[in-house]
Amino acid sequence: MVMLKEKLRKENGALAKARAVRSSARKLNLVAASIRGKSASAALTQLRFEKRRIAQDVKKVLQAAVANAENNHGLDVDKLYVAEAWVGRAFVMKRFHTRGRGRSAGIEKPFSNLTVIVRERESTDKMTKTRAKGFSKKPEGTETVKQAKKKAPAKAAAAGA
Secondary structure (H helix, E strand, C coil), rough: CCHHHHHHHHHCCEEEEEEEECCCCCHHHHHHHHHHHCCCHHHHHHHHHCCCCCHHHHHHHHHHHHHHHHCCCCHHHHHEEEEEEEEEEEEEHHHHHEEEEHCEEEEEEEEEEEEEEEEEEHHHHHHHHHHHCCCCCCCCCCCCCCHHHHHHHHHHHHHHH
16 A cells, blocks of 8 residues: 555555445446546546446545545646546445245345546647657558549559550
């Protein structure tokens, strides 16, 4: 745990945890996966309109992580993004359900732990430098069908002349 906090301080990040969330890890991970890598504002907007009930709990944890980043680490809220969001199993409440002829069936009510880490994006100057070097261009030979059709008659005319 100490190593995680030191790692976060070095990398301009903040975290928030929710323990014993009343949902299975599998269901919770679907919502957590949908916000990974997104900016904090876009993730909050998506969680606000998510159909799943558990999205409101994920939204609260994300808001707590953003507040921690702003108040405890002095990070800029507009540059924050969801760097990591992971889910782990907590405990399982076991209950039983009565069935016919004096029998019973087991019911499991799982709980989960959720951790969200937000970090500050690097400045846009680095992004423009990489674009200027040509890293964001398409590789040669990856053209659309329309572009290929336009080039084909021109090549045929040049070959016939």
